[in-house]
Amino acid sequence: MGKTIAIVVIxxxxxxxxxxVIPAPKMPVILPAEPVFAIGPFIVYNTFIAAVxxxxxxxxxxxxxxxxxxxxxxxxxxxxxxxxxxxxxxAEEVAGKKDGRRFFPFAATIFLFIITANWMSLLxxxxxxxxxxxxxxxxxxxxxxxxxxGGPWIVPLGGRLPEPKEETHAAVHDxxxxxxxxxxxxxxxxxxxxxKREFIPFLRGANTDLNMTIGLGLMAFxxxxxxxxxxxxxxxxxxKFINFKEGPIGFFLGIVELITEFARIVSxxxxxxxxxxxxxxxxGVIVFLIPLxxxxxxxxxxxxxxxxxxxxxxxxxLVFGATAVAEHGHGSESHGEHAEDGRQVAPAHH
Amino acid sequence: MDQLGINLPGLIAQLVNFTLLxxxxxxxxxxxxxxxxxxxxxxxxxxxxxxxxxxxxATQAQQEFEAQIQQARQEAQEIxxxxxxxxxxxxxxxxxxxxxxxxxxIERARAEIQMERDRxxxxxxxxxxxxxxxxxxxxINQSLDKQRHVALIEEVLAESGRLKSTSHG
Amino acid sequence: MDLATARxxxxxxxxxxxxxxxxxGIGMLAAKAMEALGRNPExxxxxxPNMILAIAFAEAVAIYAFVVALIxxxx
Numbered sequence: 001m002g003k004t005i006a007i008v009v010i011x012x013x014x015x016x017x018x019x020x021v022i023p024a025p026k027m028p029v030i031l032p033a034e035p036v037f038a039i040g041p042f043i044v045y046n047t048f049i050a051a052v053x054x055x056x057x058x059x060x061x062x063x064x065x066x067x068x069x070x071x072x073x074x075x076x077x078x079x080x081x082x083x084x085x086x087x088x089x090x091a092e093e094v095a096g097k098k099d100g101r102r103f104f105p106f107a108a109t110i111f112l113f114i115i116t117a118n119w120m121s122l123l124x125x126x127x128x129x130x131x132x133x134x135x136x137x138x139x140x141x142x143x144x145x146x147x148x149x150g151g152p153w154i155v156p157l158g159g160r161l162p163e164p165k166e167e168t169h170a171a172v173h174d175x176x177x178x179x180x181x182x183x184x185x186x187x188x189x190x191x192x193x194x195x196k197r198e199f200i201p202f203l204r205g206a207n208t209d210l211n212m213t214i215g216l217g218l219m220a221f222x223x224x225x226x227x228x229x230x231x232x233x234x235x236x237x238x239x240k241f242i243n244f245k246e247g248p249i250g251f252f253l254g255i256v257e258l259i260t261e262f263a264r265i266v267s268x269x270x271x272x273x274x275x276x277x278x279x280x281x282x283x284g285v286i287v288f289l290i291p292l293x294x295x296x297x298x299x300x301x302x303x304x305x306x307x308x309x310x311x312x313x314x315x316x317x318l319v320f321g322a323t324a325v326a327e328h329g330h331g332s333e334s335h336g337e338h339a340e341d342g343r344q345v346a347p348a349h350h
Numbered sequence: 351m352d353q354l355g356i357n358l359p360g361l362i363a364q365l366v367n368f369t370l371l372x373x374x375x376x377x378x379x380x381x382x383x384x385x386x387x388x389x390x391x392x393x394x395x396x397x398x399x400x401x402x403x404x405x406x407x408a409t410q411a412q413q414e415f416e417a418q419i420q421q422a423r424q425e426a427q428e429i430x431x432x433x434x435x436x437x438x439x440x441x442x443x444x445x446x447x448x449x450x451x452x453x454x455x456i457e458r459a460r461a462e463i464q465m466e467r468d469r470x471x472x473x474x475x476x477x478x479x480x481x482x483x484x485x486x487x488x489x490i491n492q493s494l495d496k497q498r499h500v501a502l503i504e505e506v507l508a509e510s511g512r513l514k515s516t517s518h519g
Numbered sequence: 520m521d522l523a524t525a526r527x528x529x530x531x532x533x534x535x536x537x538x539x540x541x542x543x544g545i546g547m548l549a550a551k552a553m554e555a556l557g558r559n560p561e562x563x564x565x566x567x568p569n570m571i572l573a574i575a576f577a578e579a580v581a582i583y584a585f586v587v588a589l590i591x592x593x594x
Contacts, residue, residue: 031353031354031355031589031593032353032354032355033355033360042359042363043359043360044363045360045363047364048360048363048364048367051364051367051368052367054371055367055370055371055374058371058374058375058379059371059374059378061379062374062375062378062379063378065379065383066378066379066382066383069382069386071386071389071390071393073386080379080383081383081386081387084379084380084383084384084387085387088384088387093564093568094568104380104384105372105375105376105380106372108375108380109368109371109372109375109376112375113368113371206364209355209360209364210354210355210356211355211356211357211360211361211363211364212364212368214356214361215361215364215365215368216368218361218365219365219368219369263579263583266582266583266586267579267582267583270582270583270585270586271575271578271579271582274582274585308571311571312571312572312575315568315571315572315575316572316575319572353592353593353594354589354593354594
């Protein structure tokens with residue numbers, strides 16, 4: 001009991017002292033992903049680097065796990081098999097045996113990509129290692145003046161922007177800008193343009209980029225439509241949306257259905273983006289308030305959110321897929337089945 | 351859109367990356383691991399079926415074995431019973447033979463004894479007759495002729511014979 | 520109130536008001552799911568995915584509000 005109290009006191013002391021001593025970096029809320037470098041006209045964003053890392057991680061895992069497969073799995077193969085089995089069972093449970101198998105590769109890829117990207121973005125190094133650049137108020141990747149001015153920065157514990165010294169902090173955009181313009185004067189930039197310093201992290205969670213999440217939503221949309229069309233045929237499938245048989249109300253509902261179909265791209269994309277971006281901001285704010293230790297429980301929360309978002313995305317893909325390949329109606333079938341399962345179980349207990 | 355960070359090159363780049371990941375996983379991970387899982391499920395089901403079969407066979411074999419043992423035991427019991435019976439019979443036979451032989455020996459011995467006695471009696475009677483005649487001759491001094499004599503003796507002997515048979519019998 | 524300030528207010532209002540409905544909906548959903556779980560703990564495997572799914576649908580409304588807020592603020 002005394003031990004617990006001592007630990008709590010020490011933790012609180014560390015938190016309080018760190019809040020007073022460590023100058024926490026302020027967290028700017030920047031929606032777009034930051035460009036890190038450019039290959040010719042192609043700009044590489046930090047979220048894209050993270051996404052490529054996820055791909056590389058899974059490439060390595062795939063090769064390692066399947067290089068020398070044994071019927072009786074050991075170690076790493078066992079681990080990967082457990083993941084795949086969990087996903088396969090979940091897919092078969094949500095979308096049924098046959099459709100689950102069919103939807104599995106895409107849904108599982110979605111799940112693995114999202115969860116890996118989410119959890120990876122909690123690793124040290126994300127948002128904390130980067131470079132400081134100076135630009136003239138335009139978008140940085142267009143007028144990147146001094147790509148490595150100030151050298152690479154290492155920012156402690158999830159903060160993003162190392163502000164200049166305290167005394168110049170308030171004046172960063174006017175007075176210190178004048179100082180910076182002297183350095184930037186060598187560049188072909190009209191003098192007098194205010195210079196802004198910005199910190200560009202090399203790595204940022206892949207799903208905090210709307211390009212990524214809307215891309216995933218688009219991908220899911222395309223796959224769902226493909227599944228629907230390929231199993232029902234184009235005309236049967238499109239008759240779900242352009243419906244003349246059931247009168248004007250049926251026609252109207254079909255159109256609503258069609259709009260909902262496209263709205264999924266947005267809801268998929270913004271759900272994932274919103275959750276992950278909010279998590280990132282949350283961690284940044286916590287670190288800004290209390291630099292040490294306080295962020296740990298929120299990291300746990302972010303682990304949970306990362307898993308839930310991956311699961312929700314994959315599950316919605318499965319459910320929408322099952323709806324798309326269903327013969328008639330607007331897809332309450334699969335839900336109905338599940339609800340019925342629940343009801344069947346329920347009375348058995350009484 | 352720019353403010354939100356949505357731009358076509360970025361979108362396409364991310365899509366290409368994700369497609370690449372999808373293709374990698376579809377080429378390397380899903381078919382192999384799922385195939386392995388299915389293979390394992392199949393093997394396990396197969397071996398479980400075989401185990402059930404083997405167990406049934408084992409049970410059957412054991413039942414047969416037990417039946418055989420039971421039969422063997424029964425047979426052994428029968429054999430023992432038969433042997434006992436035979437032994438009993440042999441013993442009974444031997445006893446009967448022995449008794450018969452003994453009876454025969456006793457019978458013969460009795461017959462011999464009888465014969466000896468008869469002979470001894472006859473001898474005795476003849477001698478006794480001679481002695482009696484002799485004695486009587488001496489007593490009477492030939493007062494009687496021989497015929498009367500013999501008759502008398504016969505009479506006496508008959509009497510003594512009757513006497514003896516009553517005492518004997 | 521100039522346009523920029525009005526936009527800030529509009530964005531904040533969009534997400535604030537738009538989140539009320541989904542929040543209540545998610546709360547009701549979770550409450551009902553917990554109730555069902557309390558009544559029948561064995562059905563957890565049937566209840567949980569359906570609950571998450573329904574929450575995702577309710578959340579979609581909040582997401583539309585979020586999108587609208589973003590559009591007001593940035594576009």
